[in-house]
Amino acid sequence: MRAEIVAVGTELLLGQIVNTNAQFLSEELAKLGIDVHYQTVVGDNRKRLEHVIRHANGRADVIILSGGLGPTDDDLTREVVSEVTGVPLVMHPPSLSRLKDFFERRGRSMTENNRKQALVFKGGTVFPNENGTAPGLAVEANACHYVLLPGPPRELKPMFRKHVIPYFRRLLPSEEVVHSRVLRFFGIGESQLETDIMDLIHCQDNPTIAPLAKEGEVTLRLTAKAASVAEAEALIERPEKEIRRRVGQYLYGTGDVTLAEVVVKRLTALRKTVALAESCTGGLVANMITSVPGSSEAFLGGYVCYSGKAKRKWLGIPASVLEEHGTVSEQTARWLAEKSRARISSDYGIGVTGVAGPDRVEDKPVGLVYVGLASPGKETVVKPLQLTGLRETIQVRAAKHALHLLYQHLI
Amino acid sequence: MRAEIVAVGTELLLGQIVNTNAQFLSEELAKLGIDVHYQTVVGDNRKRLEHVIRHANGRADVIILSGGLGPTDDDLTREVVSEVTGVPLVMHPPSLSRLKDFFERRGRSMTENNRKQALVFKGGTVFPNENGTAPGLAVEANACHYVLLPGPPRELKPMFRKHVIPYFRRLLPSEEVVHSRVLRFFGIGESQLETDIMDLIHCQDNPTIAPLAKEGEVTLRLTAKAASVAEAEALIERPEKEIRRRVGQYLYGTGDVTLAEVVVKRLTALRKTVALAESCTGGLVANMITSVPGSSEAFLGGYVCYSGKAKRKWLGIPASVLEEHGTVSEQTARWLAEKSRARISSDYGIGVTGVAGPDRVEDKPVGLVYVGLASPGKETVVKPLQLTGLRETIQVRAAKHALHLLYQHLI
Numbered sequence: 001m002r003a004e005i006v007a008v009g010t011e012l013l014l015g016q017i018v019n020t021n022a023q024f025l026s027e028e029l030a031k032l033g034i035d036v037h038y039q040t041v042v043g044d045n046r047k048r049l050e051h052v053i054r055h056a057n058g059r060a061d062v063i064i065l066s067g068g069l070g071p072t073d074d075d076l077t078r079e080v081v082s083e084v085t086g087v088p089l090v091m092h093p094p095s096l097s098r099l100k101d102f103f104e105r106r107g108r109s110m111t112e113n114n115r116k117q118a119l120v121f122k123g124g125t126v127f128p129n130e131n132g133t134a135p136g137l138a139v140e141a142n143a144c145h146y147v148l149l150p151g152p153p154r155e156l157k158p159m160f161r162k163h164v165i166p167y168f169r170r171l172l173p174s175e176e177v178v179h180s181r182v183l184r185f186f187g188i189g190e191s192q193l194e195t196d197i198m199d200l201i202h203c204q205d206n207p208t209i210a211p212l213a214k215e216g217e218v219t220l221r222l223t224a225k226a227a228s229v230a231e232a233e234a235l236i237e238r239p240e241k242e243i244r245r246r247v248g249q250y251l252y253g254t255g256d257v258t259l260a261e262v263v264v265k266r267l268t269a270l271r272k273t274v275a276l277a278e279s280c281t282g283g284l285v286a287n288m289i290t291s292v293p294g295s296s297e298a299f300l301g302g303y304v305c306y307s308g309k310a311k312r313k314w315l316g317i318p319a320s321v322l323e324e325h326g327t328v329s330e331q332t333a334r335w336l337a338e339k340s341r342a343r344i345s346s347d348y349g350i351g352v353t354g355v356a357g358p359d360r361v362e363d364k365p366v367g368l369v370y371v372g373l374a375s376p377g378k379e380t381v382v383k384p385l386q387l388t389g390l391r392e393t394i395q396v397r398a399a400k401h402a403l404h405l406l407y408q409h410l411i
Numbered sequence: 412m413r414a415e416i417v418a419v420g421t422e423l424l425l426g427q428i429v430n431t432n433a434q435f436l437s438e439e440l441a442k443l444g445i446d447v448h449y450q451t452v453v454g455d456n457r458k459r460l461e462h463v464i465r466h467a468n469g470r471a472d473v474i475i476l477s478g479g480l481g482p483t484d485d486d487l488t489r490e491v492v493s494e495v496t497g498v499p500l501v502m503h504p505p506s507l508s509r510l511k512d513f514f515e516r517r518g519r520s521m522t523e524n525n526r527k528q529a530l531v532f533k534g535g536t537v538f539p540n541e542n543g544t545a546p547g548l549a550v551e552a553n554a555c556h557y558v559l560l561p562g563p564p565r566e567l568k569p570m571f572r573k574h575v576i577p578y579f580r581r582l583l584p585s586e587e588v589v590h591s592r593v594l595r596f597f598g599i600g601e602s603q604l605e606t607d608i609m610d611l612i613h614c615q616d617n618p619t620i621a622p623l624a625k626e627g628e629v630t631l632r633l634t635a636k637a638a639s640v641a642e643a644e645a646l647i648e649r650p651e652k653e654i655r656r657r658v659g660q661y662l663y664g665t666g667d668v669t670l671a672e673v674v675v676k677r678l679t680a681l682r683k684t685v686a687l688a689e690s691c692t693g694g695l696v697a698n699m700i701t702s703v704p705g706s707s708e709a710f711l712g713g714y715v716c717y718s719g720k721a722k723r724k725w726l727g728i729p730a731s732v733l734e735e736h737g738t739v740s741e742q743t744a745r746w747l748a749e750k751s752r753a754r755i756s757s758d759y760g761i762g763v764t765g766v767a768g769p770d771r772v773e774d775k776p777v778g779l780v781y782v783g784l785a786s787p788g789k790e791t792v793v794k795p796l797q798l799t800g801l802r803e804t805i806q807v808r809a810a811k812h813a814l815h816l817l818y819q820h821l822i
Binding site: 011012013014015016017018019020022023024025026027028029030036037038039040041042043048052055210212214221275276278281282283284285286287289290291293295296299300301302303304305306307309310313314343344357358359389390391392393395 | 423702806
């Protein structure tokens, strides 16, 4: 089954918003085993929208359109699909009464133009909208399934999960499922990882093995087609084992997890705590950790000691250390790690200092970063890094290296 | 001039990444006055890529392709454009020597497949890549301009700004410029702002006035077409004045700035400093401030006092305050603001405490946040907020409210 995703909205063509719906829909369709061959974006323009739909009809079995279902004159998707397919629109009383309720609950009166949101395809399918006004619609015509969804992601996503996935499952041949497993790596480059498992990537087709690099991390997605999830998992198991044997030391998690999550989970399981002292990452490590719900059990607190004054006054790092070795130095990273730990009696302490750019600091090059880890009953370790990229990239990568250093010591 | 943006990459069709390049390119082209009629995404598939390019050729004067310029067999964009246009590829010695340098500087040997990245269109244009390996390319054929850019945003964006914008400026008729001015607001909702200036939005067409809400902020983009930038600016001036008269108290900046930037700039100009104590935002305020290059002059440091222990030990907040009023309280926010200031003798101190969710804290509702500001010679102020959204949204909005509170006191 070949799908095309069509997003409708001039705001997308003006670059005012990012087309996150296309990413979401593509990912969900991939999980269902539906191949997306094209994504298209077109504006709120009748002629061009019609052109896009007719063109998609010639190359797809499923066309998913998002946006253009609202009440204004600019919202054309419903009408244009009706014209192209020849399926007329009819008033849908349950949707109309939902609409009226929606406005009533908000104490607003429903203007006349809102009524058109209750128009649906004759003989088609209606997906209720539990987070907005326009229902989703589906209709089959010209050997093609048209699925129309509202544009706002907070309406589209829950509607897709609750109503559209079951709709597609009924369409799909029931004998086959597509199942994926994602392996997450840190500390190894994409090309090195590819080289190490090149033979597996090339000789496998079920599961397929697809590498992807992002923000200093590399993921491998193993995707198998089989008669059941259990069978697909069995197919994935063998190559996964072999991958783990070769590059397992860089693997930190599977599925939809982050480095911060595995660190928090591990700390919590061990009933250990961590404290931080960050210079060049400016609070980013703390922010990554506290983005994990429940991190308060493991994370006692952090210093963002951006100035020399904070390093001296808050952490008691001797001025002589900063002067002799510099604030960007192995010694300072060591002090940051050890002092943050000592000042709150946590089990672990992390220190980060470096040059995020754009300018050199103390004549040290942009991208030079030291991450330190103080641990109970062990020598403090400091890892020097030479990172590349712009300021933000360097900060993100340095923060991830700091988390990874702790992760490695926890396993 | 009509443009089509074509992103090439199977990872986009699988939903593994979001097509941020399309948003960036659309926004930049809109600024140049080039209309984007379609955005398309196609996978690393020779037949379908060729189909997309031929189809775009029939409806666009400019086709901008991103991705598929790398060294592997999957990277097909260069070859397919050469086939469709009939313009042959030739080796480009300066690009080849850049490539060799790139690998040499990293101490890696250049594999043979990398050489194809130095192939360029005969008689075409080459845009050097200062952040990666594959140069950008342009060629004119079939009454259409083809522009090929590397896929990674950190390569594409700087290349576009530095090399492709001047390339387009030379192509455009010089009689007309499109010029925009963006006004940035905080502390007012989108619907309220729209209501307040509805008449201006409706009766204006040069400049147009387009509102956009994002992450708790609202922007207005005023876009004028005129014979020169000076004339466009003159057209923008009158409605801008009227907008400032009506809702100027919520305006914090114009153009491409952030709340953190205006705060850092203002502090630096006044030679004032700030310190922070963050609980529920977990370092996000510090991270926003330190994302501004040069913030070290104004920002002395911050505490991420996520635990009660850190609040007591690091900031010396009496346990009785935390017990009596709760860690999420006006009183705690006041202590956080005042103590962070006192502990490093900064001019200002900001304190943030609240419930980011997903669970209630101390039986207080998700989204309840207090931001406090301690100032020299003034009573400390604490602002209670009731924010909505998921954990991340609440953290971002709380952090922006904290920055905005300081900003209001600085002007």
